[in-house]
Amino acid sequence: MSQIKPLGKRRRKKLQNRVDEKLGYRSYHDGDVAVKSTGADSLGIYAVRQFTPGELVMEIRGQVLAKASYEGSTYVMELDDDWYLEPAIPASFLNHSCNPNSELVQLSKLTMGLVAICNIEEGSQITFDYCWPALKWIPRCECGSPNCRGWVVAQDEVEKMKKIARRKGKRKAS
Ligand SMILES: [Zn+2]
Structure with a gap:
């Protein structure tokens, strides 16, 4: 080859x-x-x-x-x-x-x-709302709108995403 x-x-x-x-x-x-x-x-x-x-x-x-x-x-x-x-x-x-x-x-x-x-x-x-499910990596949103959810995930996935982000934050801190 x-x-x-x-x-x-x-x-x-x-x-x-x-x-x-x-x-x-x-x-x-x-x-x-x-x-x-x-x-x-x-x-x-x-x-x-x-x-x-x-x-x-x-x-x-x-x-x-x-x-x-x-x-x-x-x-x-x-x-x-x-x-x-x-x-x-x-x-x-x-x-x-x-x-x-x-x-x-x-x-x-x-x-x-x-x-x-x-x-x-x-x-x-x-633009459109990607409505992603909560992901293992952290898809930070930088859309800059006043109602920005912080992550590129669907509204009803935000809580789940928060938990994942918190867990990841802890891991990084320790
Ligand atoms: Zn946003």
Whole structure:
């Protein structure tokens, strides 16, 4: 078996910039939504125009994975009893908020969609509530909303998450 020579860190960064800028993988723009920097060290999806409540914001396509042989990420969405949808670009850049402006709906057998649940002004970041179950690691939320739950977990999982975080805190302190 021949060894693959690893890309140097700097060369990888340079080539990634080329992918981003020249090939547009991280600069998706469909006229209604666009990928932009959130200012922090991450990307998000932004409204290019205004959306009114009930309006479809975007379709979410991706890789369909059998639950039976699931090896997806935490970002995976449930399609039905047998299948998950692992969001592809640009939907993979959608961020969570505890005070979201859109919600997830199933659009077809293989795709999900985001629908506006309030008025979304042009330039606003598109967010939805990930509603994760309490996890063993601590998914801190930095959405910055006044009603931020502190973690990227569903409202009814917050108590469970608090317990896990407390246990982890203790372990760290001892
Ligand atoms: Zn939050």
